[in-house]
Structures are given as C-alpha cells and as structure tokens.
Amino acid sequence: MSAYILRRILSTIPVVLFVMIFVFSLLYLAPGDPAAILAGDQATQEDIEAIRNQLGLDRSFPVRFVEWAGGVLRGDFGTSIFTREPVTGMILQRVEPTVSLMVVTLAIALVIAIPMGVAAAWKRGSLLDRAIMLFAVLGFSVPVFVVGYVLAWTLALKLGWLPVQGYQPIAEGILPWLRSLILPAATLSGVYIALIARITRATMLEILQQDYIRTARAKGAAGHTVLYVHALRNALVPIVTVVGLGVALMISGAVVIETVFALPGLGRLTVESILRRDYPVIQAIILIFSFVYVIINLLIDLSYTLIDPRIRY
Amino acid sequence: MALLEVRDLQIHFRTATGVNRAVDGLSFDIEAGEALAVVGESGCGKSVTSMSILGLLPTPPGKIAGQIRFRGQNLLNASESRMRKLRGAEIGMIFQEPMTSLNPVFTIGQQIGESVRLHEKASRAEARDRAIEMLRLVGIPSPERRVDEYPHQLSGGMRQRAMIAIALACNPALLVADEPTTALDVTIQAQILDLMQDLRSKVGSAVMLITHDLGVVAEFAERVLVMYAGRKVEEATVRDLFRTPRHPYTQGLLKAVPRLGSSLGAETSVRLAEIPGRVPDLSKPLRGCAFADRCPRAQEVCHRIDPALETKAAGHLAACHFAPREVSAA
Amino acid sequence: MTAQPPDPDAQFAAAPERPQILAPPPQRSRGMAMLIEHPTLWIGLALLVLVTLMAILAPLIAPHDPAALNPAFRVKPPSAEAWFGTDMLGRDIFSRTVYGARVSLIVGAGVAVCASIFGLAIGVLSGFLRWADNIVMRVMDGLMSIPAILLAIALMTLMRGGSVFNVILAITIAEIPRVARLTRSVVLSVREQPYVEAGTACGTSTLGIIWRHIMPNTLAPLTVQATYICASAMITEAILSFIGAGMPSSVPSWGNIMAEGRALWQVKPSIVFFPAIFLSVTVLAVNLLGDGLRDAVDPRLAKQV
Numbered sequence: 001m002s003a004y005i006l007r008r009i010l011s012t013i014p015v016v017l018f019v020m021i022f023v024f025s026l027l028y029l030a031p032g033d034p035a036a037i038l039a040g041d042q043a044t045q046e047d048i049e050a051i052r053n054q055l056g057l058d059r060s061f062p063v064r065f066v067e068w069a070g071g072v073l074r075g076d077f078g079t080s081i082f083t084r085e086p087v088t089g090m091i092l093q094r095v096e097p098t099v100s101l102m103v104v105t106l107a108i109a110l111v112i113a114i115p116m117g118v119a120a121a122w123k124r125g126s127l128l129d130r131a132i133m134l135f136a137v138l139g140f141s142v143p144v145f146v147v148g149y150v151l152a153w154t155l156a157l158k159l160g161w162l163p164v165q166g167y168q169p170i171a172e173g174i175l176p177w178l179r180s181l182i183l184p185a186a187t188l189s190g191v192y193i194a195l196i197a198r199i200t201r202a203t204m205l206e207i208l209q210q211d212y213i214r215t216a217r218a219k220g221a222a223g224h225t226v227l228y229v230h231a232l233r234n235a236l237v238p239i240v241t242v243v244g245l246g247v248a249l250m251i252s253g254a255v256v257i258e259t260v261f262a263l264p265g266l267g268r269l270t271v272e273s274i275l276r277r278d279y280p281v282i283q284a285i286i287l288i289f290s291f292v293y294v295i296i297n298l299l300i301d302l303s304y305t306l307i308d309p310r311i312r313y
Numbered sequence: 314m315a316l317l318e319v320r321d322l323q324i325h326f327r328t329a330t331g332v333n334r335a336v337d338g339l340s341f342d343i344e345a346g347e348a349l350a351v352v353g354e355s356g357c358g359k360s361v362t363s364m365s366i367l368g369l370l371p372t373p374p375g376k377i378a379g380q381i382r383f384r385g386q387n388l389l390n391a392s393e394s395r396m397r398k399l400r401g402a403e404i405g406m407i408f409q410e411p412m413t414s415l416n417p418v419f420t421i422g423q424q425i426g427e428s429v430r431l432h433e434k435a436s437r438a439e440a441r442d443r444a445i446e447m448l449r450l451v452g453i454p455s456p457e458r459r460v461d462e463y464p465h466q467l468s469g470g471m472r473q474r475a476m477i478a479i480a481l482a483c484n485p486a487l488l489v490a491d492e493p494t495t496a497l498d499v500t501i502q503a504q505i506l507d508l509m510q511d512l513r514s515k516v517g518s519a520v521m522l523i524t525h526d527l528g529v530v531a532e533f534a535e536r537v538l539v540m541y542a543g544r545k546v547e548e549a550t551v552r553d554l555f556r557t558p559r560h561p562y563t564q565g566l567l568k569a570v571p572r573l574g575s576s577l578g579a580e581t582s583v584r585l586a587e588i589p590g591r592v593p594d595l596s597k598p599l600r601g602c603a604f605a606d607r608c609p610r611a612q613e614v615c616h617r618i619d620p621a622l623e624t625k626a627a628g629h630l631a632a633c634h635f636a637p638r639e640v641s642a643a
Numbered sequence: 644m645t646a647q648p649p650d651p652d653a654q655f656a657a658a659p660e661r662p663q664i665l666a667p668p669p670q671r672s673r674g675m676a677m678l679i680e681h682p683t684l685w686i687g688l689a690l691l692v693l694v695t696l697m698a699i700l701a702p703l704i705a706p707h708d709p710a711a712l713n714p715a716f717r718v719k720p721p722s723a724e725a726w727f728g729t730d731m732l733g734r735d736i737f738s739r740t741v742y743g744a745r746v747s748l749i750v751g752a753g754v755a756v757c758a759s760i761f762g763l764a765i766g767v768l769s770g771f772l773r774w775a776d777n778i779v780m781r782v783m784d785g786l787m788s789i790p791a792i793l794l795a796i797a798l799m800t801l802m803r804g805g806s807v808f809n810v811i812l813a814i815t816i817a818e819i820p821r822v823a824r825l826t827r828s829v830v831l832s833v834r835e836q837p838y839v840e841a842g843t844a845c846g847t848s849t850l851g852i853i854w855r856h857i858m859p860n861t862l863a864p865l866t867v868q869a870t871y872i873c874a875s876a877m878i879t880e881a882i883l884s885f886i887g888a889g890m891p892s893s894v895p896s897w898g899n900i901m902a903e904g905r906a907l908w909q910v911k912p913s914i915v916f917f918p919a920i921f922l923s924v925t926v927l928a929v930n931l932l933g934d935g936l937r938d939a940v941d942p943r944l945a946k947q948v
Contacts, residue, residue: 018785023797031803137683137934141927143878145885145901146919153912164909211408212416217369218408219428219479220401223393233418252792256882259905270793271886274800286797290789309463310417325665332665338658378664614655621656634655 008301012294019290020072023283024065030279077284082276087284091266097167097258098265100177102250104185106243109192114239116193117200118227121208132197139194144253148187148260156183165262184261188253192246199242203235210234236307244300251289314385315342316519317366317487322379324361324370324543331596335361337543339379345486348513348520350534350551352527352566356592358543359523360409363489366521367406368396383487402432405480405518409492411473415464421448421475422460428482447478450515452508470501477508481516488518494529506533527570531555539563542593542603545622549629559625559636561608562588602633610635684935690928694921698744705738709895720913727917730903739895740918746807746896747877747925753811754818754876755869761815762822763865767853769823770830780827783820791817795879799888810889814876825868829861863940870933874926881922897922 035052036043043051052058059067071078077087120132156164162183168176207213208231216230258267266285273281304311324336336358343349351359364370365377368388381388383404388396400406408414416424425447426440435443441460448456451474464472473493480488490509494502510533513520522533530537530551537554539547539562547560558564565588590607593599602608605615614634622632626639697704712732719729727736769779786794791814798813799805833839839856847855883889884898885905892899897918904914 014781015784015788018782019788022785022789026797026801029801031801137927137930141874141930142923143881143919143926145882146915146923149908149912149915149919153908157909211410211413214369215408215414215424215476215479216416216427218367218400218406220397220399220431221427222397230416230419234416248790251790252882255792255796256886259886270796271888274796274886274888277800279800282797282800286789286793289793293790294788308418310465323661323664325663327665327668329668332663332667334661338661376665378662614652618652618655619658619661621658623656632658 005302008298012298015294016291019287019294020069021065023287023290024068026286027068027279027283028061028064030277072287077287078280080278080281082273082278082281087280090269090281091284091288094264094266094269096169096265097263098254098267100167100170100181101184101188101254101258101263101265102247104178104181105188105192105250108185109189109196109246110243112189113193113196114200114232117197118204118232120197120201121204122223122227124205129201132201136194136198139190142190143256144187144191145256145260147190148184148257151183151187152261167261167263167265180263184257184263187260188250188257191249191253195242195246195249196239200235200239203238204231207231207234234308237304237311240300240303240307244297247293247296251293316345316347316384317343317521318380318382318385319362319366320380320382322362322365322377322381324358324365324375324377326375327373328596333596334599335375335543335595336365339540339543339545341538341545341548343487343519343521346517346519347536348522348534350522350524350530350537351540352524352530352537353540354525354592356595357540359540360491362540363406363491363521363523366487366489367400367404368393398432401428401480401485402483403485404487404489405483405485407473407476407480407488407490407493409495411469411476411496414476415472417464420461420463421467425460425475425478425482428479432483443482444478447482448475450481450512451475451478452504453478469497470504473497473501473505474508477505477512481512481518484516485518488513488520489523490520491523492525493522495524495526502529509533527566539566542599543595544603544632545630546604546633547629547631548622549626553626553629557626557629559629559631560604560633561610561636562604563631565607681935681939683931684939687928687931687933687935690924691932694744694925694928695748697741698748701741701745705735705741707735707738709734709739709742710893711735720911728911728913730900730914731907736900736914736917739900740897740921742895743897743900743918744921744925746890746894747880747922749807750811750814750880750896751873751877751925751929753807754814755873757811757815758818758822758872758876759865759869762819763826763861765819765823766826766861767830767857770827770834770857771849771853776827779823783823786817787820789817791875791879792882795883796886796888799883805883805888805890805894807890807894810880810883813883814879817879818872818876821872822865822868825864826861829864830857833857833860867933867937867940870929870936874929874933877922877926877929 035048035057039048039051057064068078075088077091079085080087080090083090116132116135120129123129152164156162163180166180168180170177204227213226213231216226221230254265255267255270257263258265259271262268266289269281270285272278273285319342320340322336322339323334326333326335339358339362341349351362353359361370366381366383366388368391370377377389379389383399388399391399415421419427422441422444425444426435426437429435429440429443430437445456445460448459453459453471453474459467459471464475467475473496477493480490488509493509494505497505506529509520512518520533522529524530534551536550537548538545539554539560541562547554547558547563549559554563555567558567569587588607593603593606599619601614601616601618602611602620605611608615612635618634620632620634622630623636623638625631625636629639706726712734721728727740730736730739765779765783769776789797794817795813798816799809802809802813833856834852836856839852842852842856880889880896881898881901884896885902887902890896890899892902900918901915904911908915
C-alpha cells in the first residue's frame with residue numbers, strides 16, 4: 001500500500017520536471033532582453049551588462065535552470081519585468097478569488113451534474129434523457145465567455161439580481177462573497193457539468209445492467225436507494241477521475257471568466273501579463289496551475305482505495 | 314387458494330425486428346410450502362417468468378398480460394410501493410450468478426442487513442446481529458468475521474450462501490431460485506441444494522426452482538413444470554414425470570441426462586441422446602405446436618393446430634396431440 | 644340426405660388463442676432508419692455545410708469589406724444598412740462575422756488534421772519502439788499536465804505575434820498528446836491480436852502491419868477524435884483571440900470581434916452577441932457530427948468520452 005503511494009508520487013516527478021523545463025525555456029527563449037527592460041530607457045550598455053551579470057543572465061542554460069528551479073522550490077518565482085515586484089507576492093494577492101471561484105464552481109457542478117447524469121441513465125431514451133444530453137452537447141459547444149456574457153446580461157444587467165462584475169473578499173462576509181461568485185461560477189460550471197453528467201450517465205447505464213442492482217431491487221429497496229446507494233457508489237471511480245481531469249477545463253475557463261467578470265484572480269493576472277509581455281509572471285502562473293492539476297490528480301488516484309474496497313495496492 | 318397462482322401469463326418484448334413472445338399463455342400454481350421446479354432450455358421464458366413475479370421486468374420494452382396472484386392479490390396491478398413491501402419480505406429471490414449478484418462496495422453484513430432494515434424497522438446493530446445469525450444458518454464459518462468482509466473476499470459457493478441468506482433474511486413465504494447452482498462447481502452445487510432443502514424445512518417457504526438440470530429437479534422438487542418456447546408443455550409430480558414422461562420434449566430432455574447406474578441395464582454403452590434442431594425464433598409468429606419442427610412424432614396436424622394442455626393422467630398435464638392418455642383417468 | 648363429412652381435426656384439441664398484447668414495431672425505410680438512428684450526425688453535418696458555404700461564399704454574402712473603416716458610422720446598433728451594427732472603428736459586424744467563419748473553420752480543420760497526423764505518427768512510433776515509448780509518453784504526460792489554454796498561451800507568447808499559422812501550431816501542440824495516447828493504445832491492443840502476431844511470424848514487415856492492421860483499427864476512433872479536436876480548437880482560438888493572445892486584431896475572427904466588443908458589452912451587447920451565436924452554432928455542429936459519427940462507427944466508444 002505505502003509502496004504504491006510512494007511509487008505513484010515518484011511517477012509524477014518526470015512530469016513535474018518536464019513542466020519546469022518547458023516553462024523555464026519559455027522565459028529563456030522569450031523575445032526581448034529582460035536586463036534591458038529592467039534597466040529602463042536611459043540605461044547605458046554598461047548598466048545593462050551590470051544588471052545582466054547581477055541577475056545571472058549571462059550564464060549557461062543548465063546553470064540558470066538549476067538556480068531558477070531552486071528558487072521555485074523555495075517559492076521564489078523571480079521578479080516581474082513590468083511592476084518589478086517579486087512575482088510570488090503578486091500571485092499570492094491573486095490566489096483568493098481564483099480558489100474561491102473554483103471551489104464554488106466545483107460545488108455547483110457536482111450538485112447539478114450528478115443528479116442529471118443519474119436521472120438521464122435511469123430514464124434512458126426518454127425526453128428527459130435527451131434534454132440532458134442536449135444540454136451536455138451545448139455545454140461543450142458554447143464557449144465559456146459567451147455563457148458568461150449571456151448570464152451577466154440577463155441576470156445581472158437586466159434583472160439586477162446579482163452584481164454584474166467584481167469580487168467581494170470572503171473577509172467581507174460569506175454572503176457578499178457568494179453573491180459575487182454565483183454568476184462566474186455558474187458560467188464556469190457549464191462545461192464541467194456537461195463533462196460530469198456525461199460520464200455519470202455512461203457509467204450508470206453500465207452499472208444499472210449489473211446483477212447486483214437486480215439483487216437490490218429484489219430485496220425491496222426503493223428506486224432512489226437503488227440509484228443513489230447501490231449504483232452511484234459503484235460509479236464513483238470513473239466520476240471522480242473525470243472530476244480530476246476536468247480541473248484543467250476549469251483552469252482554462254477561469255482565465256477567461258475572470259476577465260469577463262472582472263475578478264482580480266490569477267486568470268485575470270494571466271491576461272494582464274500577456275498584454276504586458278510579463279514573462280516571469282506568465283511562467284509562474286503556468287507552473288502553479290500545472291502543479292495544482294498534477295497534485296489533484298495524484299490525490300484522486302490515491303483516493304480510489306477509499307472509494308472501492310476491491311482496489312488494493 | 315394456492316399461495317401463488319399464475320394465469321394466462323404473457324410476457325412480450327418489442328425488439329428491433331418484431332415482438333418476442335418470451336412467455337405466451339402460462340398458468341401454474343404453487344401451494345404454500347411446496348417445491349415446484351420449472352425446467353426448460355435457456356430462452357424458454359423461465360427466468361423472465363420469475364422476474365415478472367417480483368415485478369422486476371422493465372416495461373417498456375416489455376409488456377405483461379394475464380394474472381400473477383400472490384395470496385389472492387394480483388401483483389400485476391399492485392403499486393410499486395406494495396411490490397417493494399413484498400420483495401425481500403414475502404417473496405425472496407436467489408439469482409444464478411453469485412459472483413456478480415452481490416454489490417462489490419458493501420460488506421456482506423450490510424447487504425444482508427439491508428433486507429432486514431427495509432422490512433422490519435431494525436436498528437443497525439439488530440440488522441448486523443441478524444446478518445451474523447443468517448450467515449451461521451447458511452453454514453458460513455466464522456460469521457462474526459465474514460459479516461464485515463466484502464464479496465470479493467468470498468468464494469463462489471460462499472457468495473451463493475450469502476445470497477441465500479439475503480433472500481431468506483425475512484422468512485419469505487415464497488423463494489424464487491433462478492438457476493441457483495448453475496454457476497457453481499459440482500461439489501458446491503450439492504451443498505447448496507442440501508442447504509436449500511434444509512432451510513426449506515426450517516423456514517417453511519414454498520420454493521420455485523428454475524433450472525435446466527433435471528438432476529437438480531429429481532433431488533429437490535415435488536412437482537415439475539416443463540416449459541418450451543414460452544409455453545408449458547407438461548406438468549406432473551416429479552415421480553410421474555420421470556417414470557412416464559408424456560410430452561416428446563420431456564422425453565428428449567430425459568434422454569439427454571446422463572444417469573448414474575443406467576449402464577447396468579441391457580445396453581453396455583449409453584449414448585446421451587440430444588434433441589435435434591433449434592428452439593424456434595419467438596419473434597416470428599408460430600403456427601401449430603412450437604415443438605413440431607424438432608419432434609420425432611410430429612404429424613401434419615402438429616404444424617397446423619396448437620395442442621391444448623390436457624389432463625393425460627391424474628395430476629399429469631401435457632400439451633401434445635399424440636401423448637398417451639391413461640384410460641382410467643377419464 | 645347428404646352425409647356431413649366428419650371433421651378430421653375434431654379429435655385434436657386446440658389450445659386457446661394467444662392474443663397479441665404488443666403492436667409490432669413500425670417498419671421504416673432504410674434512409675428514414677438512418678436519419679432516426681443518428682439524427683445528430685445529419686443535423687451536425689447540415690449545419691456544418693451551411694457554415695462552410697458561408698465561409699466559401701463570404702465575398703458574395705458580405706455587403707461590406709470586413710476591414711473597411713467608417714469613422715462616421717461607429718458603434719451603431721443593428722439596422723438595414725448594417726444588419727449586426729458596427730464596431731468602434733465603424734466596421735460592419737455582419738461582414739466581419741461572415742468572414743470570421745473562414746478563420747474558425749481553417750483553424751478547426753487545420754488543427755484537427757495536423758494534430759491527427761502528428762499524433763498518429765507519435766502514437767505509432769511509441770507503440771512500436773519500446774525505447775522511444777518511455778520518453779515520448781513522459782513528454783506527452785507533461786504536455787497534458789499543462790491546461791490546454793495555458794499551453795497555447797505560452798506558445799503564442801513565445802512565437803510573439805499571432806498569425807493563422809502560429810495559432811494552428813500552438814493549438815496543435817496542445818492537442819497532439821490526446822491523439823498520440825489514443826493511437827498508442829490502439830497499436831498496443833492490435834499488436835497483441837493473434838492475427839497480427841501470426842503476420843509478424845510470417846515475416847510481414849512493420850510497415851505492412853501498420854498499414855494493414857493498425858491503420859484500419861485507428862481510423863474510426865481517430866476520425867471521431869478529430870472532430871472533437873476540431874470543435875475544441877475553434878473554442879481555443881476564440882478564447883486566445885478574446886484575451887489578446889491569438890490572431891492579430893486586424894483578422895476578422897469571431898474571437899477578435901468579441902474582444903473588440905468587450906469594453907462595450909454592457910451598452911452594446913450586439914457586438915459580442917452575433918459572433919458568439921455563430922461560434923456556438925459552428926462548434927455545436929462539429930460536436931453533433933462527432934457524437935453522430937461516434938454512435939454510428941462504434942457505440943462502445945460512447946462510454947469512453
């Protein structure tokens with residue numbers, strides 16, 4: 001068991017290493033000379049050389065990579081070439097809205113998608129099933145910012161039920177915080193709902209054919225018990241797997257949604273940094289999101305033993 | 314009034330190409346405490362019949378007509394909540410596949426206990442105690458330990474014992490056992506049959522045993538019903554059926570059974586007879602006797618007129634124009 | 644008196660009638676059956692043909708030059724003159740939207756084709772070469788662990804300055820791992836088949852095996868995969884352009900039109916609205932086509948997606 005956990009953790013090392021090399025190359029190959037940018041317009045050639053030497057930019061790729069990687073592992077992502085502040089500080093300021101957005105999105109997605117998938121599987125081929133499947137295709141097809149604008153236009157701008165844009169920190173109270181997140185999270189959950197509902201339906205369809213479902217019904221268990229206790233418990237492994245993979249969709253969506261709803265999170269910072277060509281920040285964000293994604297999926301892999309007693313390592 | 318009375322049961326399924334008449338006009342009774350065996354090849358409608366008694370058939374695509382009366386009440390009109398109260402409590406069921414019929418993510422104790430908790434308002438602890446008691450009753454060693462194990466930790470025979478424990482946990486008046494021994498090793502088969510026989514005398518349940526194995530029938534049942542192509546072709550006591558089978562299909566089935574000791578007779582080598590031909594396609598309309606195409610005694614009339622079930626001897630029904638009739642029976 | 648001939652059947656008792664309780668299923672013609680069985684395939688295909696026609700015939704359909712500036716006619720609501728209104732530079736949004744179909748379709752198709760070809764090659768390679776497999780698959784895992792949009796953003800910032808080619812390249816790289824994994828899994832399972840092993844034993848060359856056994860087995864799932872990649876590429880392109888990391892703003896892509904409407908969406912939602920509808924319908928068409936193909940080609944695939 002613990003040997004498996006160790007092996008699984010070790011197996012993420014090449015992936016993490018690849019991501020780090022990739023992201024570092026991004027900065028290394030990025031157009032423009034950071035030393036010149038940092039030195040400013042009035043700098044002489046000597047000033048630039050001095051800064052380059054000071055930053056260690058004149059050394060070789062491997063040396064710089066090791067130094068940079070060491071910094072990253074200590075939580076130091078370098079200096080922004082736009083604001084000249086430490087990147088770590090800039091990112092920390094932006095973490096809360098993004099984490100909040102993702103947590104609320106995940107909650108909405110799970111609460112809606114799983115009953116949808118279960119209902120669709122249960123009433124297979126019915127009008128309800130078709131409607132749910134149509135919703136899923138739409139979820140995959142309508143880009144997230146389009147959903148965002150439609151919801152913001154109708155629910156916030158025209159009906160005035162929710163704030164149009166902006167973010168309320170959780171320190172200001174749970175309710176304002178939640179109100180500021182409902183629209184963006186509902187928007188972002190669209191694709192996620194489609195993804196989870198589909199896998200739930202597909203898995204449940206297979207499981208409802210199983211003999212043990214017949215046994216449960218023959219015992220006199222009620223329909224909802226059969227569905228949500230006997231069947232869904234068995235469907236959890238694929239569902240949880242897809243939830244983990246869907247985090248990538250959520251991260252991608254956050255980049256766009258934070259722009260649409262003016263949430264001061266990491267996604268918004270990404271877009272700002274692209275426009276400013278602030279490579280160290282872009283680099284750090286990609287790295288952090290990828291790490292989070294890899295770790296979430298690692299944890300999900302390890303959770304299988306808790307979900308299914310047959311899985312033992 | 315018998316415990317279970319089935320009258321003119323029809324179970325039809327709509328398929329892509331037509332309507333499959335899986336069960337077509339079946340009638341039979343089961344008395345309280347009686348063991349009835351239902352015999353036939355796979356696809357003859359016996360499993361579908363058993364599922365319909367518990368109301369477990371999906372409709373649509375299926376459609377059921379006729380009557381299934383349990384203690385005089387027609388189950389085909391019963392509400393879903395009424396059926397839920399019957400299932401597991403008054404009618405228990407054991408399935409063919411012990412390997413897959415238990416839910417892999419719950420412990421054996423939870424699965425036996427669920428039945429008890431559903432029907433008897435028992436607490437978690439009481440249900441667990443009952444589960445242990447049931448496991449002991451069905452002969453599982455160290456039940457206190459097994460009760461917390463998952464199905465994958467049990468052997469096939471043990472799982473079937475656990476299934477029996479689930480089915481009998483609430484002392485049902487009727488136990489429907491659909492091929493309970495087919496998927497098991499021969500030695501385990503005998504143990505499970507002995508166990509069922511033993512429990513039947515203890516609990517007093519009537520049993521409807523569905524099987525394709527006439528050896529099992531001889532050992533277990535009192536009365537036999539032979540099904541072919543969704544119809545009843547013969548019904549008699551086990552003794553009469555084995556001694557004087559009247560329908561050619563039953564005769565064919567009996568010839569196909571290897572019998573211990575039969576080589577002691579005149580023949581030195583015993584060949585297992587098999588019934589030539591195949592079961593008819595039930596989604597095509599049938600004319601005349603369903604068995605006519607495979608019957609060694611078929612005449613022209615058999616392809617035209619569907620034979621009625623007739624009493625050929627006391628307590629012995631058969632649906633064949635040419636089955637011998639006992640004169641004294643009339 | 645004429646003697647009534649005795650009924651010869653009278654001695655045979657007939658069973659009672661067995662009534663029909665279910666009407667037989669309706670008989671349908673083949674074409675109807677195809678349409679009814681795979682409606683999504685045909686709806687998707689029809690929509691896609693419409694959008695493609697619009698893209699090809701853009702110069703005939705669009706009433707104005709999509710790049711023509713008209714400073715006197717800025718940010719106008721939809722009218723008879725400009726059906727979808729005009730943007731901040733006075734450009735006709737309807738004309739730009741019609742031309743936008745070209746960008747979306749080229750990017751979608753381009754990425755689908757490129758990712759399929761490269762992914763196929765990489766998948767076959769790592770399926771056949773044990774030593775390459777480990778390295779290639781670790782790289783693919785690494786690429787897949789970076790969310791697609793971020794990967795595309797990173798590549799776009801590296802290439803500095805968007806062009807249709809750069810956008811296709813960036814999205815292709817992000818999509819290749821999916822195809823490579825699919826192909827590799829098909830190769831590995833096909834290689835184990837007895838008939839392929841027999842072929843190897845009889846001296847069929849590796850290329851022969853790839854051509855005769857691997858390709859036919861890969862084609863169906865790959866086609867389905869390619870349509871999904873096409874749909875996701877069109878969305879990715881729109882997102883990239885929308886956040887300013889995609890096409891140069893002079894290109895009338897749907898993402899760009901929406902990016903231009905971003906600042907004004909609360910007052911002039913029509914700038915965002917029209918390209919959004921076209922984008923959504925086009926992606927929907929491709930997704931429906933993909934679902935239809937998947938169901939038609941192999942119903943078992945439905946469970947995997």
